[in-house]
Amino acid sequence: MKILVLTESDIKPLxxxxxxxxxxETAFREKGLGYAEMPAKPYLFYRKYDGDLRxxxxxxxxxGVSAVKVVNSHPNNPSRFNLPTVMATIILIDPRNGMxxxxxxxxWITAMRTGGACGVAAxxxxxxDSKVVGLVGAGMQARTxxxxxxxxxxxxxxxxxxxxxxxxxxxxxxxxxxxxxKEMYRKEIGRIFPVDKVEDxxxxxxxxxxxxxxxxxxxxxxxxxxxxHFNCIGADAPGKEELDPAILKRAKIVVDDWEQSxxxxxxxxxxxxxxxxxxxxxxxxCEIAVGLKPGRTSSNEITVFVSSGLAVQDAITAKIVYDxxxxxxxxxxxxxx
Numbered sequence: 001m002k003i004l005v006l007t008e009s010d011i012k013p014l015x016x017x018x019x020x021x022x023x024x025e026t027a028f029r030e031k032g033l034g035y036a037e038m039p040a041k042p043y044l045f046y047r048k049y050d051g052d053l054r055x056x057x058x059x060x061x062x063x064g065v066s067a068v069k070v071v072n073s074h075p076n077n078p079s080r081f082n083l084p085t086v087m088a089t090i091i092l093i094d095p096r097n098g099m100x101x102x103x104x105x106x107x108w109i110t111a112m113r114t115g116g117a118c119g120v121a122a123x124x125x126x127x128x129d130s131k132v133v134g135l136v137g138a139g140m141q142a143r144t145x146x147x148x149x150x151x152x153x154x155x156x157x158x159x160x161x162x163x164x165x166x167x168x169x170x171x172x173x174x175x176x177x178x179x180x181x182k183e184m185y186r187k188e189i190g191r192i193f194p195v196d197k198v199e200d201x202x203x204x205x206x207x208x209x210x211x212x213x214x215x216x217x218x219x220x221x222x223x224x225x226x227x228x229h230f231n232c233i234g235a236d237a238p239g240k241e242e243l244d245p246a247i248l249k250r251a252k253i254v255v256d257d258w259e260q261s262x263x264x265x266x267x268x269x270x271x272x273x274x275x276x277x278x279x280x281x282x283x284x285x286c287e288i289a290v291g292l293k294p295g296r297t298s299s300n301e302i303t304v305f306v307s308s309g310l311a312v313q314d315a316i317t318a319k320i321v322y323d324x325x326x327x328x329x330x331x332x333x334x335x336x337x
Contacts, residue, residue, distance in 0.1 A: 006104035006321065006331040014324040015112055015317070017119070017147040023320055024116035025123075025289055027060065027312040028256075032286030035062045038311050040259045043237065050076055052237055058311035059095060066093040067315035069106050073237060075213035078139075079169055085139060085213070086110060090318045100336070102322050106314065109321065113313040115144025117256065117285070118231040119152055121305035122207060124288050124295030125254060126229035130206035131157040136198055136218060136242065137211035138163040138174035141233055145209045146181060150188050159192040162201040164212065199223050210234050210242040210266075221246035226300040232266035233307045243304070245270040251302040252282045254295070256310050265308035 030036050037059040044053040051074035059066040071088035078085060088106030093099070122130070133149060135142045138161050150156065159181070163174035174194055181192050195201050202208050202223045210219060212234040219230075221244040230251070235241050243266055255261035258278060262271045270276040283293040285305065296303055325331045 001337040002333045003100050003336045004102040004325060004331045004333050006102060006325055008105040008108050010325060010330045011105060011108050011321050014321050017115060018151045020112045020116035020317055021119040021148055021151055023316045024113055024313050025120045027316040028120060028286045028289040030060050030062060031312055032290035036060050036312050056311035056314060058315045060312055060315055064095055065315050065319045066095040067091060067318050069311060069314045071110060090314055092318050092322050104318060109314060109317050111140045111144045113317045114141060114233055114309060115148040117307055117313055118145055119148030121231055121285055122149060122152055125303040125305055126207050127227055127299055132205045133159045134201035134205035134208040135161045136201055137234060138177045139211060141211040142177060150185060155188045157190040159189055160195050160201040162195050162198050212242060213240060214242050215239055217244040218242050220244045224302060226302060228302050230304045232304060235266040236308060237264045238268055241266060241269040245275050248276055248304060251304040253280060253304050253306060254282055255284050255306040256308055257284060260308040261306045265306040267306050
C-alpha cells in the first residue's frame, strides 16, 4: 500500500486561487443539494497553551472525494515558537475501499480554501461595484482573502490594512505583508496602506475582512454604513468574536453551516447570550450557491458571511492537489503496508 506524501512546497505551485474559488463553490453546491456527508467538527481545547485542535471529516458522494483534516489554532505561535497560528494535516481517502491516497500538509490548503469560501461569499453578497477593502488582520488569511477578492473584482482602488500592535512583530508582519502585496499586485491595486486604528480600516469600506483571534468586538456598529459586506473568519472557535453584535442585528447574516457557526463562528457569542437565534439567520451559503435563496438583493443591505470552515472545502481542494501531483510526479510515495 503506497501513499503519496506532499509537503507545503510540493503543494503551493499546484493550486491557484481562481480554481480554489471554483472548487469551493462546487463543494457548497454539493452540500446544498444534499450530496455531502460532514459532521460538525469536534474540538480539543488546550487551555493552558491558549490553543485548540479540530478534526474535520467529509465525503462528497457524487464526486467520490473524501478526506479527514486535523487542524490547530494557536494564536501565540508566531511570537512564541515562530510557527504559524494555524497548521493542518489532511489525509485524502479513497471512498471505495477506505485506503489513504495521500497524506499532505494542509496549512496552505486551509488558507486557500478559506480565501476561496470568502470569494464565493463576496460573489453573492457583496456589491458588484466594490472597490475599497478593509483588512482587519494581516496574517496568512489576509493574503488569500485579498487574492480571492482580486480574482473576483480584477482590480481594487484601495486596500487598508490594520493589525494588532502587540507584540511588535505584528506590525513588522503587517508592513512586510503590505510590501509584498504592493509588489505582487502593482497593476491590480491602486493603493494599499497601513492604518493605526481599526476604525480607519472599516469606515467607508465596501468589503471588510476580519481575520484575528479576538475574543472581544473590534469592529463597532457606529462605523458601519449601508451596503457594506463582511467576511468574518477570525472567530473560528467558541468565545471568539470580532463584530459588535449590534451590527449583526442590522445585517443579512449568511453562515456556512448553522451547527458549526452557532458554536464556533462569528455569531457564537451572541447566540450563546441569546442576542441572536436561528430565526435571525438569512440562510447558508450552500443554499445561496444552488439558488434556493437569493444573496444580496439591494445595494443598501449590510451583509455578513460567517465562515466557520467546512470540511468539504478541504476535501475538494485536496483532491485537486492530489490529481495534479500525480500527473506531474510531485511528492513522494511511501510504502505504508
